[in-house]
Amino acid sequence: MMIEYEEYLAATSVAEATQALANGNVTVVAGGTDLMVQTAASGRGVGTTLLNVRRIADLRGVTVDGGRVTIGALTTITDMLTDGVVADTAPVLAETADRFASNQIRNMATVGGNICNASPAGDMIIPLMVLDADVELSSWVDGAVATRTVALNEFFTGPGKSVKTANELLTSVSFNRPAEGFVGQFGKTGPRPALEISMVSVGVGGVASNGSLTNARVVYGAVAPTPIRASKTEAALEGTSLDDASIQSVLDVADSEVNPISDVRASDWYRRHLVRVMTQEVLESVANV
Ligand SMILES: Cc1cc2nc3c(=O)[nH]c(=O)nc-3n(C[C@H](O)[C@H](O)[C@H](O)COP(=O)(O)OP(=O)(O)OC[C@H]3O[C@@H](n4cnc5c(N)ncnc54)[C@H](O)[C@@H]3O)c2cc1C
Known part of the structure:
Protein backbone atom coordinates (compact mmCIF):
# COMPACT_ATOMS: atom_id res chain seq x y z
CA MET A 1 0.00 0.00 0.00
CA VAL A 53 10.70 14.72 16.03
CA ARG A 54 14.27 13.60 15.52
CA ARG A 55 15.64 17.17 15.56
CA ILE A 56 14.44 17.92 19.11
CA ALA A 57 17.91 17.88 20.65
CA ASP A 58 16.59 18.19 24.24
CA LEU A 59 15.00 14.76 23.97
CA ARG A 60 18.22 12.84 23.38
CA GLY A 61 20.54 11.72 26.16
CA VAL A 62 20.62 10.25 29.66
CA THR A 63 20.87 12.39 32.81
CA VAL A 64 20.91 11.68 36.50
CA ASP A 65 19.47 14.22 38.92
CA GLY A 66 19.56 13.33 42.58
CA GLY A 67 18.34 9.77 42.68
CA ARG A 68 16.45 9.88 39.37
CA VAL A 69 17.76 8.67 36.00
CA THR A 70 16.03 10.19 32.95
CA ILE A 71 16.35 8.91 29.39
CA GLY A 72 15.15 11.26 26.66
CA ALA A 73 12.70 9.66 24.23
CA LEU A 74 15.07 10.16 21.28
CA THR A 75 18.00 8.41 22.93
CA THR A 76 19.04 5.70 20.50
CA ILE A 77 19.80 2.07 21.22
CA THR A 78 23.43 2.80 20.29
CA ASP A 79 23.44 5.59 22.91
CA MET A 80 22.26 3.05 25.51
CA LEU A 81 25.27 0.89 24.68
CA THR A 82 27.78 3.69 25.07
CA ASP A 83 26.32 6.04 27.70
CA GLY A 84 28.30 6.37 30.93
CA VAL A 85 25.25 7.04 33.14
CA VAL A 86 23.56 3.88 31.84
CA ALA A 87 26.71 1.83 32.46
CA ASP A 88 26.99 3.25 35.96
CA THR A 89 23.35 3.12 37.09
CA ALA A 90 21.58 0.39 35.09
CA PRO A 91 23.94 -1.78 33.02
CA VAL A 92 21.02 -4.13 32.27
CA LEU A 93 19.85 -1.49 29.76
CA ALA A 94 23.16 -1.65 27.92
CA GLU A 95 23.07 -5.46 28.00
CA THR A 96 19.62 -5.35 26.43
CA ALA A 97 20.80 -2.88 23.77
CA ASP A 98 23.54 -5.35 22.96
CA ARG A 99 20.88 -7.93 22.04
CA PHE A 100 18.92 -5.46 19.92
CA ALA A 101 18.94 -5.63 16.11
CA SER A 102 22.02 -4.63 14.10
CA ASN A 103 24.26 -1.55 14.31
CA GLN A 104 22.36 0.16 11.49
CA ILE A 105 19.00 -0.26 13.25
CA ARG A 106 20.47 0.61 16.68
CA ASN A 107 21.79 3.91 15.29
CA MET A 108 18.29 4.96 14.22
CA ALA A 109 15.96 3.18 16.68
CA THR A 110 14.96 5.20 19.74
CA VAL A 111 13.92 4.16 23.23
CA GLY A 112 10.75 6.27 22.90
CA GLY A 113 9.87 4.57 19.61
CA ASN A 114 10.36 1.14 21.15
CA ILE A 115 7.92 2.05 23.94
CA CYS A 116 5.35 3.84 21.71
CA ASN A 117 5.30 0.99 19.21
CA ALA A 118 3.86 -1.00 22.15
CA SER A 119 4.90 -4.39 20.85
CA PRO A 120 4.59 -7.22 23.39
CA ALA A 121 8.10 -8.13 22.18
CA GLY A 122 9.71 -4.67 22.49
CA ASP A 123 13.10 -5.36 24.08
CA MET A 124 13.96 -2.13 25.92
CA ILE A 125 10.57 -2.17 27.63
CA ILE A 126 11.47 -5.28 29.64
CA PRO A 127 14.44 -3.96 31.67
CA LEU A 128 12.73 -0.55 32.00
CA MET A 129 9.75 -2.30 33.63
CA VAL A 130 12.18 -4.21 35.87
CA LEU A 131 13.48 -0.78 36.93
CA ASP A 132 9.91 0.42 37.73
CA ALA A 133 10.22 3.15 35.11
CA ASP A 134 7.66 5.89 34.41
CA VAL A 135 7.08 7.63 31.10
CA GLU A 136 6.45 11.34 30.63
CA LEU A 137 3.81 12.28 28.06
CA SER A 138 3.60 15.86 26.79
CA SER A 139 0.79 17.68 25.01
CA TRP A 140 -0.23 21.24 24.13
CA VAL A 141 -2.90 22.50 26.53
CA ASP A 142 -4.12 26.11 26.88
CA GLY A 143 -1.16 27.57 25.03
CA ALA A 144 1.59 25.67 26.88
CA VAL A 145 3.22 22.26 27.13
CA ALA A 146 1.50 20.10 29.78
CA THR A 147 2.94 16.81 31.01
CA ARG A 148 1.62 13.73 32.76
CA THR A 149 3.48 10.75 34.13
CA VAL A 150 2.38 7.15 33.67
CA ALA A 151 3.97 4.04 35.16
CA LEU A 152 5.40 1.98 32.28
CA ASN A 153 3.69 -1.02 33.85
CA GLU A 154 0.32 0.69 33.21
CA PHE A 155 1.17 2.17 29.82
CA PHE A 156 0.32 -0.76 27.53
CA THR A 157 -3.27 -1.80 26.81
CA GLY A 158 -2.83 -4.32 23.97
CA PRO A 159 -0.60 -5.17 20.99
CA GLY A 160 0.34 -1.80 19.46
CA LYS A 161 -1.91 0.02 21.94
CA SER A 162 -1.21 2.22 24.93
CA VAL A 163 -2.79 4.89 27.12
CA LYS A 164 -0.92 7.57 25.12
CA THR A 165 -3.46 9.68 23.23
CA ALA A 166 -2.97 10.85 19.64
CA ASN A 167 -2.06 14.39 20.74
CA GLU A 168 0.68 13.23 23.15
CA LEU A 169 4.40 12.97 22.57
CA LEU A 170 6.41 10.63 24.75
CA THR A 171 9.21 12.85 25.98
CA SER A 172 11.17 10.73 28.46
CA VAL A 173 11.35 7.61 30.56
CA SER A 174 12.78 7.73 34.08
CA PHE A 175 13.45 5.53 37.09
CA ASN A 176 14.98 5.75 40.53
CA ARG A 177 18.67 4.96 40.64
CA PRO A 178 18.72 1.27 41.65
CA ALA A 179 19.67 0.48 45.25
CA GLU A 180 23.13 -0.73 46.23
CA GLY A 181 23.39 -4.45 45.39
CA PHE A 182 20.73 -4.31 42.64
CA VAL A 183 21.21 -6.86 39.89
CA GLY A 184 19.27 -6.86 36.65
CA GLN A 185 19.32 -9.52 33.97
CA PHE A 186 17.74 -9.66 30.51
CA GLY A 187 17.32 -12.70 28.30
CA LYS A 188 15.72 -13.09 24.90
CA THR A 189 15.29 -15.95 22.51
CA GLY A 190 15.10 -15.96 18.79
CA PRO A 191 16.80 -18.08 16.15
CA ARG A 192 19.71 -15.58 16.07
CA PRO A 193 21.46 -13.91 19.04
CA ALA A 194 20.48 -10.35 18.01
CA LEU A 195 18.76 -8.98 14.83
CA GLU A 196 15.65 -10.83 15.87
CA ILE A 197 12.24 -10.04 17.30
CA SER A 198 12.03 -11.90 20.62
CA MET A 199 10.04 -15.15 20.74
CA VAL A 200 10.14 -14.73 24.50
CA SER A 201 12.06 -12.24 26.61
CA VAL A 202 12.55 -12.09 30.34
CA GLY A 203 13.86 -9.50 32.74
CA VAL A 204 14.63 -10.13 36.38
CA GLY A 205 15.86 -7.64 38.93
CA GLY A 206 16.24 -7.14 42.66
CA VAL A 207 18.73 -6.60 45.40
CA ALA A 208 20.88 -9.72 45.65
CA SER A 209 22.34 -10.95 48.88
CA ASN A 210 23.17 -14.43 50.18
CA GLY A 211 21.80 -16.17 47.08
CA SER A 212 18.35 -14.55 47.16
CA LEU A 213 16.60 -11.47 45.79
CA THR A 214 14.62 -8.84 47.63
CA ASN A 215 12.31 -6.31 46.00
CA ALA A 216 12.21 -8.83 43.15
CA ARG A 217 10.89 -7.89 39.73
CA VAL A 218 10.04 -10.35 36.96
CA VAL A 219 8.90 -9.10 33.56
CA TYR A 220 8.07 -11.10 30.41
CA GLY A 221 7.82 -10.05 26.78
CA ALA A 222 5.95 -11.84 23.98
CA VAL A 223 3.93 -14.12 26.27
CA ALA A 224 0.78 -11.98 26.54
CA PRO A 225 -0.87 -9.12 24.58
CA THR A 226 1.43 -6.65 26.38
CA PRO A 227 4.74 -6.94 28.20
CA ILE A 228 3.76 -8.13 31.69
CA ARG A 229 5.01 -7.93 35.23
CA ALA A 230 4.66 -11.39 36.74
CA SER A 231 3.61 -10.39 40.25
CA LYS A 232 2.92 -13.93 41.53
CA THR A 233 6.34 -15.03 40.30
CA GLU A 234 7.87 -12.00 42.01
CA ALA A 235 6.14 -12.98 45.28
CA ALA A 236 7.41 -16.57 44.94
CA LEU A 237 10.92 -15.24 44.34
CA GLU A 238 11.00 -12.63 47.10
CA GLY A 239 13.69 -13.54 49.65
CA THR A 240 13.73 -17.20 48.50
CA SER A 241 17.07 -18.94 48.57
CA LEU A 242 17.83 -19.60 44.89
CA ASP A 243 18.63 -23.31 45.11
CA ASP A 244 17.51 -25.85 42.50
CA ALA A 245 14.29 -26.83 44.30
CA SER A 246 13.08 -23.29 44.93
CA ILE A 247 13.95 -22.23 41.39
CA GLN A 248 11.72 -25.08 40.14
CA SER A 249 8.82 -23.84 42.32
CA VAL A 250 9.31 -20.30 41.00
CA LEU A 251 9.20 -21.70 37.43
CA ASP A 252 5.87 -23.43 38.17
CA VAL A 253 4.41 -20.11 39.26
CA ALA A 254 5.83 -18.38 36.17
CA ASP A 255 4.27 -21.06 33.95
CA SER A 256 0.86 -20.41 35.52
CA GLU A 257 1.17 -16.66 34.98
CA VAL A 258 2.05 -16.41 31.29
CA ASN A 259 -0.47 -16.71 28.48
CA PRO A 260 1.44 -17.05 25.20
CA ILE A 261 -0.11 -17.45 21.77
CA SER A 262 1.03 -19.44 18.75
CA ASP A 263 2.15 -17.35 15.80
CA VAL A 264 4.62 -17.45 12.92
CA ARG A 265 7.58 -17.22 15.30
CA ALA A 266 6.70 -19.95 17.82
CA SER A 267 3.91 -22.14 19.18
CA ASP A 268 2.36 -21.41 22.59
CA TRP A 269 3.81 -24.70 23.83
CA TYR A 270 7.34 -23.70 22.79
CA ARG A 271 6.98 -20.23 24.30
CA ARG A 272 5.95 -21.80 27.63
CA HIS A 273 8.99 -24.05 27.42
CA LEU A 274 11.18 -21.00 26.77
CA VAL A 275 9.71 -19.16 29.75
CA ARG A 276 10.90 -22.01 32.00
CA VAL A 277 14.31 -22.43 30.39
CA MET A 278 15.10 -18.71 30.22
CA THR A 279 13.80 -17.88 33.68
CA GLN A 280 15.88 -20.73 35.09
CA GLU A 281 18.96 -19.46 33.25
CA VAL A 282 18.48 -15.90 34.50
CA LEU A 283 17.78 -17.00 38.10
CA GLU A 284 20.83 -19.27 38.17
CA SER A 285 22.96 -16.41 36.98
CA VAL A 286 21.47 -14.10 39.65
CA ALA A 287 22.12 -16.78 42.29
CA ASN A 288 25.79 -16.75 41.38
CA VAL A 289 26.25 -12.98 41.65
C1 LIG B 1 15.55 -5.22 11.03
C2 LIG B 1 14.89 -4.79 12.32
C3 LIG B 1 15.30 -5.37 13.52
C4 LIG B 1 14.70 -5.01 14.71
N1 LIG B 1 15.13 -5.60 15.87
C5 LIG B 1 14.54 -5.28 17.04
C6 LIG B 1 14.98 -5.88 18.25
O1 LIG B 1 15.94 -6.66 18.30
N2 LIG B 1 14.31 -5.57 19.38
C7 LIG B 1 13.25 -4.68 19.39
O2 LIG B 1 12.68 -4.42 20.46
N3 LIG B 1 12.83 -4.07 18.26
C8 LIG B 1 13.45 -4.35 17.09
N4 LIG B 1 13.03 -3.74 15.93
C9 LIG B 1 11.92 -2.77 15.98
C10 LIG B 1 12.35 -1.27 16.10
O3 LIG B 1 13.66 -1.07 15.64
C11 LIG B 1 12.25 -0.75 17.55
O4 LIG B 1 10.97 -0.93 18.09
C12 LIG B 1 12.66 0.73 17.68
O5 LIG B 1 13.02 1.03 19.01
C13 LIG B 1 11.58 1.72 17.25
O6 LIG B 1 12.10 3.03 17.44
P1 LIG B 1 12.01 4.13 16.28
O7 LIG B 1 12.59 5.37 16.84
O8 LIG B 1 12.58 3.63 15.02
O9 LIG B 1 10.42 4.27 16.18
P2 LIG B 1 9.54 4.78 14.93
O10 LIG B 1 9.48 3.73 13.87
O11 LIG B 1 9.93 6.15 14.53
O12 LIG B 1 8.11 4.89 15.68
C14 LIG B 1 7.47 3.72 16.20
C15 LIG B 1 6.06 4.13 16.66
O13 LIG B 1 6.12 4.98 17.80
C16 LIG B 1 5.61 6.29 17.51
N5 LIG B 1 6.57 7.21 18.17
C17 LIG B 1 7.92 7.15 18.07
N6 LIG B 1 8.47 8.01 18.94
C18 LIG B 1 7.46 8.63 19.58
C19 LIG B 1 7.40 9.62 20.61
N7 LIG B 1 8.52 10.15 21.15
N8 LIG B 1 6.19 10.03 21.05
C20 LIG B 1 5.06 9.51 20.50
N9 LIG B 1 5.04 8.55 19.55
C21 LIG B 1 6.23 8.13 19.10
C22 LIG B 1 5.54 6.40 15.99
O14 LIG B 1 4.50 7.24 15.57
C23 LIG B 1 5.29 4.94 15.61
O15 LIG B 1 3.93 4.61 15.77
C24 LIG B 1 13.64 -4.05 14.72
C25 LIG B 1 13.23 -3.45 13.52
C26 LIG B 1 13.86 -3.80 12.32
C27 LIG B 1 13.40 -3.14 11.05
Whole structure:
Protein backbone atom coordinates (compact mmCIF):
# COMPACT_ATOMS: atom_id res chain seq x y z
CA MET A 1 0.00 0.00 0.00
CA MET A 2 1.57 3.30 -1.09
CA ILE A 3 1.11 6.08 1.45
CA GLU A 4 1.24 9.74 0.58
CA TYR A 5 1.46 12.25 3.39
CA GLU A 6 0.13 15.71 2.55
CA GLU A 7 2.47 17.58 4.87
CA TYR A 8 5.90 17.04 6.45
CA LEU A 9 7.02 18.89 9.58
CA ALA A 10 10.36 18.68 11.37
CA ALA A 11 9.97 20.04 14.90
CA THR A 12 12.96 21.32 16.86
CA SER A 13 11.23 21.74 20.24
CA VAL A 14 8.63 19.91 22.33
CA ALA A 15 6.40 23.00 22.14
CA GLU A 16 6.50 22.94 18.33
CA ALA A 17 5.85 19.19 18.18
CA THR A 18 2.97 19.21 20.65
CA GLN A 19 1.32 22.16 18.89
CA ALA A 20 1.49 20.21 15.64
CA LEU A 21 0.02 17.14 17.38
CA ALA A 22 -2.82 19.27 18.78
CA ASN A 23 -3.98 19.94 15.20
CA GLY A 24 -4.80 16.22 14.82
CA ASN A 25 -4.20 13.61 12.12
CA VAL A 26 -0.45 13.58 12.69
CA THR A 27 1.94 10.61 12.62
CA VAL A 28 5.12 10.96 14.68
CA VAL A 29 8.33 9.53 13.29
CA ALA A 30 11.48 9.17 15.41
CA GLY A 31 13.93 6.60 14.03
CA GLY A 32 11.35 5.22 11.60
CA THR A 33 12.54 1.62 12.03
CA ASP A 34 9.06 0.41 13.03
CA LEU A 35 6.95 3.03 11.34
CA MET A 36 8.38 2.72 7.86
CA VAL A 37 7.97 -1.06 7.83
CA GLN A 38 4.41 -0.85 9.16
CA THR A 39 3.39 1.99 6.87
CA ALA A 40 4.60 0.11 3.85
CA ALA A 41 2.90 -3.12 4.97
CA SER A 42 -0.44 -1.93 6.29
CA GLY A 43 -0.75 1.83 6.34
CA ARG A 44 -0.64 1.74 10.14
CA GLY A 45 -0.19 5.07 11.90
CA VAL A 46 -0.99 7.14 8.88
CA GLY A 47 -2.16 10.72 9.35
CA THR A 48 -2.13 13.47 6.76
CA THR A 49 0.95 15.04 8.42
CA LEU A 50 4.24 13.29 9.07
CA LEU A 51 5.93 14.88 12.09
CA ASN A 52 9.65 14.22 12.39
CA VAL A 53 10.70 14.72 16.03
CA ARG A 54 14.27 13.60 15.52
CA ARG A 55 15.64 17.17 15.56
CA ILE A 56 14.44 17.92 19.11
CA ALA A 57 17.91 17.88 20.65
CA ASP A 58 16.59 18.19 24.24
CA LEU A 59 15.00 14.76 23.97
CA ARG A 60 18.22 12.84 23.38
CA GLY A 61 20.54 11.72 26.16
CA VAL A 62 20.62 10.25 29.66
CA THR A 63 20.87 12.39 32.81
CA VAL A 64 20.91 11.68 36.50
CA ASP A 65 19.47 14.22 38.92
CA GLY A 66 19.56 13.33 42.58
CA GLY A 67 18.34 9.77 42.68
CA ARG A 68 16.45 9.88 39.37
CA VAL A 69 17.76 8.67 36.00
CA THR A 70 16.03 10.19 32.95
CA ILE A 71 16.35 8.91 29.39
CA GLY A 72 15.15 11.26 26.66
CA ALA A 73 12.70 9.66 24.23
CA LEU A 74 15.07 10.16 21.28
CA THR A 75 18.00 8.41 22.93
CA THR A 76 19.04 5.70 20.50
CA ILE A 77 19.80 2.07 21.22
CA THR A 78 23.43 2.80 20.29
CA ASP A 79 23.44 5.59 22.91
CA MET A 80 22.26 3.05 25.51
CA LEU A 81 25.27 0.89 24.68
CA THR A 82 27.78 3.69 25.07
CA ASP A 83 26.32 6.04 27.70
CA GLY A 84 28.30 6.37 30.93
CA VAL A 85 25.25 7.04 33.14
CA VAL A 86 23.56 3.88 31.84
CA ALA A 87 26.71 1.83 32.46
CA ASP A 88 26.99 3.25 35.96
CA THR A 89 23.35 3.12 37.09
CA ALA A 90 21.58 0.39 35.09
CA PRO A 91 23.94 -1.78 33.02
CA VAL A 92 21.02 -4.13 32.27
CA LEU A 93 19.85 -1.49 29.76
CA ALA A 94 23.16 -1.65 27.92
CA GLU A 95 23.07 -5.46 28.00
CA THR A 96 19.62 -5.35 26.43
CA ALA A 97 20.80 -2.88 23.77
CA ASP A 98 23.54 -5.35 22.96
CA ARG A 99 20.88 -7.93 22.04
CA PHE A 100 18.92 -5.46 19.92
CA ALA A 101 18.94 -5.63 16.11
CA SER A 102 22.02 -4.63 14.10
CA ASN A 103 24.26 -1.55 14.31
CA GLN A 104 22.36 0.16 11.49
CA ILE A 105 19.00 -0.26 13.25
CA ARG A 106 20.47 0.61 16.68
CA ASN A 107 21.79 3.91 15.29
CA MET A 108 18.29 4.96 14.22
CA ALA A 109 15.96 3.18 16.68
CA THR A 110 14.96 5.20 19.74
CA VAL A 111 13.92 4.16 23.23
CA GLY A 112 10.75 6.27 22.90
CA GLY A 113 9.87 4.57 19.61
CA ASN A 114 10.36 1.14 21.15
CA ILE A 115 7.92 2.05 23.94
CA CYS A 116 5.35 3.84 21.71
CA ASN A 117 5.30 0.99 19.21
CA ALA A 118 3.86 -1.00 22.15
CA SER A 119 4.90 -4.39 20.85
CA PRO A 120 4.59 -7.22 23.39
CA ALA A 121 8.10 -8.13 22.18
CA GLY A 122 9.71 -4.67 22.49
CA ASP A 123 13.10 -5.36 24.08
CA MET A 124 13.96 -2.13 25.92
CA ILE A 125 10.57 -2.17 27.63
CA ILE A 126 11.47 -5.28 29.64
CA PRO A 127 14.44 -3.96 31.67
CA LEU A 128 12.73 -0.55 32.00
CA MET A 129 9.75 -2.30 33.63
CA VAL A 130 12.18 -4.21 35.87
CA LEU A 131 13.48 -0.78 36.93
CA ASP A 132 9.91 0.42 37.73
CA ALA A 133 10.22 3.15 35.11
CA ASP A 134 7.66 5.89 34.41
CA VAL A 135 7.08 7.63 31.10
CA GLU A 136 6.45 11.34 30.63
CA LEU A 137 3.81 12.28 28.06
CA SER A 138 3.60 15.86 26.79
CA SER A 139 0.79 17.68 25.01
CA TRP A 140 -0.23 21.24 24.13
CA VAL A 141 -2.90 22.50 26.53
CA ASP A 142 -4.12 26.11 26.88
CA GLY A 143 -1.16 27.57 25.03
CA ALA A 144 1.59 25.67 26.88
CA VAL A 145 3.22 22.26 27.13
CA ALA A 146 1.50 20.10 29.78
CA THR A 147 2.94 16.81 31.01
CA ARG A 148 1.62 13.73 32.76
CA THR A 149 3.48 10.75 34.13
CA VAL A 150 2.38 7.15 33.67
CA ALA A 151 3.97 4.04 35.16
CA LEU A 152 5.40 1.98 32.28
CA ASN A 153 3.69 -1.02 33.85
CA GLU A 154 0.32 0.69 33.21
CA PHE A 155 1.17 2.17 29.82
CA PHE A 156 0.32 -0.76 27.53
CA THR A 157 -3.27 -1.80 26.81
CA GLY A 158 -2.83 -4.32 23.97
CA PRO A 159 -0.60 -5.17 20.99
CA GLY A 160 0.34 -1.80 19.46
CA LYS A 161 -1.91 0.02 21.94
CA SER A 162 -1.21 2.22 24.93
CA VAL A 163 -2.79 4.89 27.12
CA LYS A 164 -0.92 7.57 25.12
CA THR A 165 -3.46 9.68 23.23
CA ALA A 166 -2.97 10.85 19.64
CA ASN A 167 -2.06 14.39 20.74
CA GLU A 168 0.68 13.23 23.15
CA LEU A 169 4.40 12.97 22.57
CA LEU A 170 6.41 10.63 24.75
CA THR A 171 9.21 12.85 25.98
CA SER A 172 11.17 10.73 28.46
CA VAL A 173 11.35 7.61 30.56
CA SER A 174 12.78 7.73 34.08
CA PHE A 175 13.45 5.53 37.09
CA ASN A 176 14.98 5.75 40.53
CA ARG A 177 18.67 4.96 40.64
CA PRO A 178 18.72 1.27 41.65
CA ALA A 179 19.67 0.48 45.25
CA GLU A 180 23.13 -0.73 46.23
CA GLY A 181 23.39 -4.45 45.39
CA PHE A 182 20.73 -4.31 42.64
CA VAL A 183 21.21 -6.86 39.89
CA GLY A 184 19.27 -6.86 36.65
CA GLN A 185 19.32 -9.52 33.97
CA PHE A 186 17.74 -9.66 30.51
CA GLY A 187 17.32 -12.70 28.30
CA LYS A 188 15.72 -13.09 24.90
CA THR A 189 15.29 -15.95 22.51
CA GLY A 190 15.10 -15.96 18.79
CA PRO A 191 16.80 -18.08 16.15
CA ARG A 192 19.71 -15.58 16.07
CA PRO A 193 21.46 -13.91 19.04
CA ALA A 194 20.48 -10.35 18.01
CA LEU A 195 18.76 -8.98 14.83
CA GLU A 196 15.65 -10.83 15.87
CA ILE A 197 12.24 -10.04 17.30
CA SER A 198 12.03 -11.90 20.62
CA MET A 199 10.04 -15.15 20.74
CA VAL A 200 10.14 -14.73 24.50
CA SER A 201 12.06 -12.24 26.61
CA VAL A 202 12.55 -12.09 30.34
CA GLY A 203 13.86 -9.50 32.74
CA VAL A 204 14.63 -10.13 36.38
CA GLY A 205 15.86 -7.64 38.93
CA GLY A 206 16.24 -7.14 42.66
CA VAL A 207 18.73 -6.60 45.40
CA ALA A 208 20.88 -9.72 45.65
CA SER A 209 22.34 -10.95 48.88
CA ASN A 210 23.17 -14.43 50.18
CA GLY A 211 21.80 -16.17 47.08
CA SER A 212 18.35 -14.55 47.16
CA LEU A 213 16.60 -11.47 45.79
CA THR A 214 14.62 -8.84 47.63
CA ASN A 215 12.31 -6.31 46.00
CA ALA A 216 12.21 -8.83 43.15
CA ARG A 217 10.89 -7.89 39.73
CA VAL A 218 10.04 -10.35 36.96
CA VAL A 219 8.90 -9.10 33.56
CA TYR A 220 8.07 -11.10 30.41
CA GLY A 221 7.82 -10.05 26.78
CA ALA A 222 5.95 -11.84 23.98
CA VAL A 223 3.93 -14.12 26.27
CA ALA A 224 0.78 -11.98 26.54
CA PRO A 225 -0.87 -9.12 24.58
CA THR A 226 1.43 -6.65 26.38
CA PRO A 227 4.74 -6.94 28.20
CA ILE A 228 3.76 -8.13 31.69
CA ARG A 229 5.01 -7.93 35.23
CA ALA A 230 4.66 -11.39 36.74
CA SER A 231 3.61 -10.39 40.25
CA LYS A 232 2.92 -13.93 41.53
CA THR A 233 6.34 -15.03 40.30
CA GLU A 234 7.87 -12.00 42.01
CA ALA A 235 6.14 -12.98 45.28
CA ALA A 236 7.41 -16.57 44.94
CA LEU A 237 10.92 -15.24 44.34
CA GLU A 238 11.00 -12.63 47.10
CA GLY A 239 13.69 -13.54 49.65
CA THR A 240 13.73 -17.20 48.50
CA SER A 241 17.07 -18.94 48.57
CA LEU A 242 17.83 -19.60 44.89
CA ASP A 243 18.63 -23.31 45.11
CA ASP A 244 17.51 -25.85 42.50
CA ALA A 245 14.29 -26.83 44.30
CA SER A 246 13.08 -23.29 44.93
CA ILE A 247 13.95 -22.23 41.39
CA GLN A 248 11.72 -25.08 40.14
CA SER A 249 8.82 -23.84 42.32
CA VAL A 250 9.31 -20.30 41.00
CA LEU A 251 9.20 -21.70 37.43
CA ASP A 252 5.87 -23.43 38.17
CA VAL A 253 4.41 -20.11 39.26
CA ALA A 254 5.83 -18.38 36.17
CA ASP A 255 4.27 -21.06 33.95
CA SER A 256 0.86 -20.41 35.52
CA GLU A 257 1.17 -16.66 34.98
CA VAL A 258 2.05 -16.41 31.29
CA ASN A 259 -0.47 -16.71 28.48
CA PRO A 260 1.44 -17.05 25.20
CA ILE A 261 -0.11 -17.45 21.77
CA SER A 262 1.03 -19.44 18.75
CA ASP A 263 2.15 -17.35 15.80
CA VAL A 264 4.62 -17.45 12.92
CA ARG A 265 7.58 -17.22 15.30
CA ALA A 266 6.70 -19.95 17.82
CA SER A 267 3.91 -22.14 19.18
CA ASP A 268 2.36 -21.41 22.59
CA TRP A 269 3.81 -24.70 23.83
CA TYR A 270 7.34 -23.70 22.79
CA ARG A 271 6.98 -20.23 24.30
CA ARG A 272 5.95 -21.80 27.63
CA HIS A 273 8.99 -24.05 27.42
CA LEU A 274 11.18 -21.00 26.77
CA VAL A 275 9.71 -19.16 29.75
CA ARG A 276 10.90 -22.01 32.00
CA VAL A 277 14.31 -22.43 30.39
CA MET A 278 15.10 -18.71 30.22
CA THR A 279 13.80 -17.88 33.68
CA GLN A 280 15.88 -20.73 35.09
CA GLU A 281 18.96 -19.46 33.25
CA VAL A 282 18.48 -15.90 34.50
CA LEU A 283 17.78 -17.00 38.10
CA GLU A 284 20.83 -19.27 38.17
CA SER A 285 22.96 -16.41 36.98
CA VAL A 286 21.47 -14.10 39.65
CA ALA A 287 22.12 -16.78 42.29
CA ASN A 288 25.79 -16.75 41.38
CA VAL A 289 26.25 -12.98 41.65
C1 LIG B 1 15.55 -5.22 11.03
C2 LIG B 1 14.89 -4.79 12.32
C3 LIG B 1 15.30 -5.37 13.52
C4 LIG B 1 14.70 -5.01 14.71
N1 LIG B 1 15.13 -5.60 15.87
C5 LIG B 1 14.54 -5.28 17.04
C6 LIG B 1 14.98 -5.88 18.25
O1 LIG B 1 15.94 -6.66 18.30
N2 LIG B 1 14.31 -5.57 19.38
C7 LIG B 1 13.25 -4.68 19.39
O2 LIG B 1 12.68 -4.42 20.46
N3 LIG B 1 12.83 -4.07 18.26
C8 LIG B 1 13.45 -4.35 17.09
N4 LIG B 1 13.03 -3.74 15.93
C9 LIG B 1 11.92 -2.77 15.98
C10 LIG B 1 12.35 -1.27 16.10
O3 LIG B 1 13.66 -1.07 15.64
C11 LIG B 1 12.25 -0.75 17.55
O4 LIG B 1 10.97 -0.93 18.09
C12 LIG B 1 12.66 0.73 17.68
O5 LIG B 1 13.02 1.03 19.01
C13 LIG B 1 11.58 1.72 17.25
O6 LIG B 1 12.10 3.03 17.44
P1 LIG B 1 12.01 4.13 16.28
O7 LIG B 1 12.59 5.37 16.84
O8 LIG B 1 12.58 3.63 15.02
O9 LIG B 1 10.42 4.27 16.18
P2 LIG B 1 9.54 4.78 14.93
O10 LIG B 1 9.48 3.73 13.87
O11 LIG B 1 9.93 6.15 14.53
O12 LIG B 1 8.11 4.89 15.68
C14 LIG B 1 7.47 3.72 16.20
C15 LIG B 1 6.06 4.13 16.66
O13 LIG B 1 6.12 4.98 17.80
C16 LIG B 1 5.61 6.29 17.51
N5 LIG B 1 6.57 7.21 18.17
C17 LIG B 1 7.92 7.15 18.07
N6 LIG B 1 8.47 8.01 18.94
C18 LIG B 1 7.46 8.63 19.58
C19 LIG B 1 7.40 9.62 20.61
N7 LIG B 1 8.52 10.15 21.15
N8 LIG B 1 6.19 10.03 21.05
C20 LIG B 1 5.06 9.51 20.50
N9 LIG B 1 5.04 8.55 19.55
C21 LIG B 1 6.23 8.13 19.10
C22 LIG B 1 5.54 6.40 15.99
O14 LIG B 1 4.50 7.24 15.57
C23 LIG B 1 5.29 4.94 15.61
O15 LIG B 1 3.93 4.61 15.77
C24 LIG B 1 13.64 -4.05 14.72
C25 LIG B 1 13.23 -3.45 13.52
C26 LIG B 1 13.86 -3.80 12.32
C27 LIG B 1 13.40 -3.14 11.05
